[in-house]
Each structure stands twice: as structure tokens, then as C-alpha cells.
Amino acid sequence: xxxxxxxxxxxxxxxxxxxxxxxxxxxxxxxxxxxxxxxxxxxxxxxxxxxxxxxxxxxxxxxxxxxxxxxxxxxxxxxxxxxxxxxxxxxxxxxxxxxxxxxxxxxxxxxxxxxxxxxxxxxxxxxxxxxxxxxxxxxxxxxxxxxxxxxxxxx
Amino acid sequence: xxxxxxxxxxxxxxxxxxxxxxxxxxxxxxxxxxxxxxxxxxxxxxxxxxxxxxxxxxxxxxxxxxxxxxxxxxxxxxxxxxxxxxxxxxxxxxxxxxxxxxxxxxxxxxxxxxxxxxxxxxxxxxxxxxxxxxxxxxxxxxxxxxxxxxxxxxxxxxxxxxxxxxxxxxxxxxxxxxxxxxxxxxxxxxxxxxxxxxxxxxxxxxxxxxxxxxxxxxxxxxxxxxxxxxxxxxxxxxxxxxxxxxxxxxxxxxxxxxxxxxxxxxxxxxxxxxxxxxxxxxxxxxxxxxxxxxxxx
Numbered sequence: 001x002x003x004x005x006x007x008x009x010x011x012x013x014x015x016x017x018x019x020x021x022x023x024x025x026x027x028x029x030x031x032x033x034x035x036x037x038x039x040x041x042x043x044x045x046x047x048x049x050x051x052x053x054x055x056x057x058x059x060x061x062x063x064x065x066x067x068x069x070x071x072x073x074x075x076x077x078x079x080x081x082x083x084x085x086x087x088x089x090x091x092x093x094x095x096x097x098x099x100x101x102x103x104x105x106x107x108x109x110x111x112x113x114x115x116x117x118x119x120x121x122x123x124x125x126x127x128x129x130x131x132x133x134x135x136x137x138x139x140x141x142x143x144x145x146x147x148x149x150x151x152x153x154x155x
Numbered sequence: 156x157x158x159x160x161x162x163x164x165x166x167x168x169x170x171x172x173x174x175x176x177x178x179x180x181x182x183x184x185x186x187x188x189x190x191x192x193x194x195x196x197x198x199x200x201x202x203x204x205x206x207x208x209x210x211x212x213x214x215x216x217x218x219x220x221x222x223x224x225x226x227x228x229x230x231x232x233x234x235x236x237x238x239x240x241x242x243x244x245x246x247x248x249x250x251x252x253x254x255x256x257x258x259x260x261x262x263x264x265x266x267x268x269x270x271x272x273x274x275x276x277x278x279x280x281x282x283x284x285x286x287x288x289x290x291x292x293x294x295x296x297x298x299x300x301x302x303x304x305x306x307x308x309x310x311x312x313x314x315x316x317x318x319x320x321x322x323x324x325x326x327x328x329x330x331x332x333x334x335x336x337x338x339x340x341x342x343x344x345x346x347x348x349x350x351x352x353x354x355x356x357x358x359x360x361x362x363x364x365x366x367x368x369x370x371x372x373x374x375x376x377x378x379x380x381x382x383x384x385x386x387x388x389x390x391x392x393x394x395x396x397x398x399x400x401x402x403x404x405x406x407x408x409x410x411x412x413x414x415x416x417x418x419x420x421x422x423x424x425x426x427x428x429x430x431x432x433x434x435x436x437x438x439x440x441x442x443x444x445x446x447x448x449x450x451x452x
Contacts, residue, residue: 041415042415042416045411045415049411049415053399053404053405054401055401136408136411139409140408140409140410140417140430141409141410141427143410143411143417144417145217147417147419147423148420148423151419153385153386153419154419
């Protein structure tokens with residue numbers, strides 16, 4: 001299972017929990033890392049989105065490249081970026097809900113759906129603009145499904 | 156003395172009678188409903204534009220289960236907690252036994268099949284901008300959805316709001332005909348106006364309300380506190396939203412914001428519905444939102 005928490009990570013989490021002030025004051029590198037992955041995904045989506053909205057002309061090659069990167073970004077093993085104690089009740093600077101850690105199977109299933117949607121987008125992005133737009137809709141739904149279930153609303 | 160008493164009594168009864176008359180639930184003309192011809196494709200569009208499933212599907216329903224309109228979602232408000240009823244075609248638990256006239260009374264007049272007032276948590280204040288043909292089409296489409304036998308739960312509404320007759324007064328005060336945004340609109344903006352002010356009922360959440368729960372139309376779509384008590388529902392007039400029309404249309408399709416974050420909160424349920432609309436319909440919504448008077452002016 002992808003999101004399995006390694007014993008070493010558990011040890012780290014225990015250490016962080018023991019020093020709660022430390023956990024709250026210092027930006028957690030795992031939180032920073034996973035947010036960076038989200039930023040990368042957002043960047044690639046922005047390239048496709050600009051074409052979908054007609055802000056820049058559609059370019060099959062550029063679109064295929066961005067969609068290919070999204071596939072890679074949806075296949076990364078992020079398990080080490082989700083140590084215990086990095087939910088929004090235990091750590092600052094994150095909107096990750098504690099439910100993530102009690103529903104790893106569902107999170108993994110949703111990650112699988114994201115990967116499928118990214119693969120569909122990769123197949124569509126290089127063919128034509130309309131197919132790409134349709135596939136972006138499915139990818140958006142996959143992103144939203146996980147955010148809706150496991151991310152606290154922006155305050 | 157007896158004569159005075161009689162006068163007081165007669166006046167009192169007259170006032171009661173006028174009050175009773177003034178608060179009576181209204182009905183559509185059944186002959187007009189019966190003459191209308193349903194258009195199934197139109198019905199499907201209105202189902203998604205109206206977001207029926209966002210409120211009437213079972214709590215936490217996902218995917219295909221969203222078409223099962225079992226009810227059960229709870230809606231807290233300052234007046235009590237309302238529970239969405241089963242509107243699946245089940246003849247017992249749902250509305251399978253309803254005629255198109257029953258549905259037209261519910262959506263266009265806020266009147267239930269037993270002649271009772273509905274609470275405006277069913278946004279008939281917006282739905283009333285649909286035509287009778289629209290409702291007849293929606294009635295035909297709803298009948299094609301899966302049945303569900305989940306029984307309805309009671310609303311948890313305290314005195315005096317549990318007296319439905321009082322809603323007759325509320326309707327007299329706040330149930331208005333006509334469009335909110337008037338003036339010269341392009342054909343596209345007019346389609347957007349129909350979708351936003353009518354079935355889409357965007358104003359029900361995005362417009363602030365007064366103490367009695369009536370929409371403050373002078374602050375149309377300028378944002379409001381969330382009825383859950385947490386957070387705010389955003390200003391979507393040009394005064395509060397600087398997204399381009401293409402940004403808005405993309406958001407309503409894929410849920411992506413211009414920064415490529417995703418739609419959050421209850422709006423995610425809305426986008427799950429608007430993603431089924433046509434490109435032209437989503438663009439029309441965006442065009443209308445740009446034509447709304449900006450907030451703060």
C-alpha cells in the first residue's frame with residue numbers, strides 16, 4: 001500500500017509530537033514537500049488551462065508535455081510526505097484533515113482515480129483542444145473529490 | 156354593552172378572515188400545466204442547472220448515487236434545521252405520485268400537494284422564474300430517475316416558525332415576480348440571467364438576507380455569511396470577483412480556480428451539476444455575472 005507509514009516516519013512523528021511547540025513553530029518539511037507537489041501540479045494545469053480558456057493558442061506538443069508531467073506527478077509515491085502528526089489539528093500551515101490518516105484506503109483509491117484521469121488527459125491533450133477540455137473536466141473532478149473530503153475549507 | 160361586544164366580535168372575525176385570506180397558499184392554473192408538452196432534454200438541463208441532486212441526494216452520495224434523490228441532507232438556519240425530503244419517483248416515499256401540476260405548485264408557488272406552504276429552503280423564490288413548460292419538462296425527467304424508499308425525516312423548526320400559515324405573510328413580503336437585473340442584456344446575458352436567477356438559484360446563498368430571511372435584492376450576489384455559521388459565501392459581482400468570463404466558465408466545468416486550486420465547500424456540489432451543462436450555458440452564466448451591478452457602488 002502506497003501510503004503506508006514507515007516505522008522511521010512514525011518515530012519522527014512521535015518525536016515531533018513530544019515537542020509540540022517545535023511542531024507548531026517550525027514549518028514541517030513533509031508539509032512543505034507535499035504542498036510543493038501540489039504547486040507543480042497547479043503549474044502544469046495552468047499551461048493546459050490557458051489553452052482551454054483561449055488565452056493562448058492550442059499547441060498539441062506543449063499540451064502533451066504538460067499532461068505527461070501531470071501523469072508523472074500523479075504517480076509519485078508521496079507516502080513519506082504524510083507522516084502522523086501533520087494534520088491541521090496537530091500542525092500549523094496545513095489544511096489536511098485528520099480523516100486522511102483513518103481512511104488511507106479511500107485516499108489511495110482517490111489517488112488512483114486521479115492517476116487514471118491524468119492518463120486520460122495525456123491521451124487527449126495531444127490530439128485536439130476539445131478532447132483536452134473534456135478530459136480536464138474529469139481531472140478537476142478527481143482533484144475536487146479528494147480536496148472536498150480531506151481538506152479543511154480555506155479560512 | 157352586548158351591542159359593543161357584538162361589534163368587537165364581528166371586527167375581530169373580519170380581521171381573522173382577511174388574515175386567513177391574505178396568507179392562503181396560491182396555486183397554478185392546472186389547465187395550463189396540462190396543456191404543456193414536456194421536453195426531456197430541457198428537463199435534464201434544468202435538473203443540472205437547478206442542482207436538485209446537490210440537496211436531495213442522500214448525504215455523502217457520490218457518482219451515480221447522486222441521481223438517487225433519497226433526501227436526508229440537513230440544512231441548519233437561524234429558523235431551525237430543515238431536512239431535504241425524498242423526491243425520487245417512489246410513489247410512497249418520494250414524489251412518484253405527483254402530477255406535473257403538483258410539481259408546478261411546489262416550484263412556482265411554494266405550495267405543497269396538501270395545500271400547505273413550503274419553507275423557502277426550497278428556493279421557489281428563484282424557481283418561480285421558470286416557465287410552466289420548464290416544470291413539466293423537469294417533471295418528466297425526474298420520473299426517469301431511480302426510485303428510493305427512504306422515508307422522510309421531520310424538520311426541526313421551533314415556534315413560531317413551525318406555523319406554516321405564517322409563511323403566507325413571508326411570501327407576501329419577499330416572494331417577487333420578475334428579474335432582479337433589468338435593462339439591456341445581450342441574448343447570451345439573458346440566458347445567463349435565466350440560469351442564475353431562475354433554476355440555478357445562485358442568489359439564495361450569494362445574496363445577503365434581512366432578519367426575516369428575505370433576500371436583500373439591492374445587494375444582489377454580493378456575498379453573505381454562511382448559514383452554517385462558518386465562513387462567508389463570496390461576492391460574485393464584478394465588485395468582488397475579478398475572474399475573466401473564461402475563468403468563471405472553466406470553474407463551473409472542471410472546478411479549477413484561475414490559480415488551479417479546486418472548488419471547495421458546498422460549491423463543489425454545485426460544480427458537480429454545472430459540469431453537466433453545455434459550454435454555451437456556462438459561458439452565458441459568466442456573461443451574466445459580468446453584467447450584474449458591482450457591489451459596493
